[in-house]
Amino acid sequence: MPERMKSGLELHDVHISLGERELVAIDVKIPPGEVLTLMGPSGSGKSSLLSYICGTLSETFSVTGRVVLDGMPLDGVPPQDRHVGILFQDDLLFPHLSVGGNLAFALSSKVRGRANRRARVEAALVSAEMEGFYDRDPATLSGGQRARVALMRVLLSEPCALLLDEPFSKLDSGLRSQIRSFVFDLCRKNSLPTLMVTHDPEDAEAAAGRVIALD
Incomplete structure (x- = not known):
């Protein structure tokens, strides 16, 4: 394509x-x-x-x-x-997934391999100044951290408009x-x-x- x-x-x-x-x-x-x-x-x-x-x-x-x-x-x-990606006033993070799991959920199925998918998520966390947060429970995050994770999850879905x-x-x-x-x-x-x-x-x-x- x-x-x-x-x-x-x-x-x-x-x-x-x-x-x-x-x-x-x-x-x-x-x-x-x-x-x-x-x-x-x-x-x-x-x-x-x-x-x-x-x-x-x-x-x-x-x-x-x-x-x-x-x-x-x-x-x-x-x-x-x-x-088209959309960001709401509520962050809508999945409580049963880790921070890394929430971000990986947005990745395309074209991103293959566990190591490759993990690397994409880790890079997003670095961009959000949240390096080391991969295994964190979303319930332990501050409001600002949750907002950053929500935005990075949208961006990892590779939207053409936001x-x-x-x-x-x-x-x-x-x-x-x-x-x-x-x-x-x-x-x-x-x-x-x-x-x-x-x-x-x-x-x-x-x-x-x-x-x-x-x-």
Whole structure:
């Protein structure tokens, strides 16, 4: 299979409605490495847009428009084949797996061999400044460490785009700034077109990209 060209995430005239009420109307292109912020109050359709991009939006919503990722339309593509990663406000780590097990879960089956898979995970832990945490129980981690593991797990799945769904809202103010920088730096380093939804103006300011407000 040829390598995908990195042209970014494109939302072509996307309109999402619930009944007679239009929630989202957006037409935008997010190039590789940019973090675009979508701001709006609860119920404004932010999370619905992310679900649509992921391919998991309920059929109770009506949608027009299309999503294109690296030149490939995503219409009709199963969620697991879209190469879209998403990071939620809850870290959703598996409590029955070690830190290393949580990260290895995201690796493609194409990464073969126990030693090779372990090496990939160890390298991710080094990137997250968590060297030596492979065998740790997730329950023993701090909030910031859990957030880092959650992000590295998403990145190990090798997404072509990243969605951020209020990922910093449950962190205390001091930790929030640190984890924001960590996330945004990795988005740019990995040339990921990134769409963040938030209601926090400080998130948007830290992202240092374009901001779109939903009414």
